[in-house]
Amino acid sequence: MTTTATLSIRRFEASDTDAVVALWQEAFPEYRDVTRPQRNPHLSIANKLATQPELFFVAVFGERIVGTVMGGYDGHRGWLYSLAVDESLRRHGIGTRLVAHVENALTERGCPKLNLQVLSAKDxxxxxxxxxxxRADAVISLGKRLGELAEAPAV
Structure with a gap:
């Protein structure tokens, strides 16, 4: 990262959609797989904007979106989703700053514990x-697709 631009973290805005979709398709190859309708980035954005949009953040470097993170809180546990950083800017602290940002936002809401899931192949x-x-919790993550995505292949 150059010193002429600064990194800031702010709430997602609708005008960020194309840049976020492009970033997610780079960071999450499954978002490019049309056989997985549950991995539709536009649907993920629409769903987040309908539920706690104030917990959807983007990292901006100069004028460019270089990272994202989403949080959720149901009053019992918090969740961290869709942490992504532009591949060319990884290992510069952007992901760490995004995680800290969403942790702070959830802490302010009284969230006592934050959960996340990582695909087992992504060491x-x-x-x-x-x-x-x-740390890994001593739990097994179970899932079930609902509605129109009920027939989508698991993964």
């Missing part, structure tokens, strides 16, 4: 979160 992602103090 590097797990190592990132472990370096930030996250």
């Amino acid at each position: 590097d992602v797990r190592a990132f979160y472990e370096a930030l103090g996250y």
